[in-house]
Amino acid sequence: MRLPRPALPLALALALAACTGGTSALSDxxxxxxxxxxAEYAEGHLQGAVNVDVQDAGFAxxxxxxxxGVPYVVYCRSGNRSAAAAATMVAAGxxxxxxxxxxxxxxxxxxxxVTD
Known part of the structure; x- marks a missing residue:
């Protein structure tokens, strides 16, 4: 599974953050x-985010x-699952x-x- 590049809304958010002096961990x-x-993703997720469930058997x-060749930012509900996902992803290089x-x-x- 290859994740898509961020969509136009993500690029717009980056531009707005730069214009307002906001801090952002995102590059283009x-x-x-x-x-x-x-189900959690459907209830609300960050604009432009893709969903890859760390608890799914196929996560690795x-x-x-x-x-x-691209940087990733991961998040979850509280930070526990994102830490586990980040560790797996870093171990994969x-x-x-x-x-x-x-x-x-x-x-x-x-x-x-946002919600879809």
């Missing part, structure tokens, strides 16, 4: 990954297919920032929480 090619369950296989909880990740990235 950063992929934001929500590692919660699909999904990580092995990720592009090592990826550049990963653990943003912790969804609220901490929203603050650090400047991205809004």
């Amino acid at each position: 090619d950063t992929v934001v990954v929500d590692v919660r369950t699909a 296989d999904a990580v092995a297919e990720l592009d090592p 990826l550049e990963v920032t653990d943003a912790g909880s969804i609220s901490d990740a929203a603050t650090s990235t400047g991205l809004d929480v």
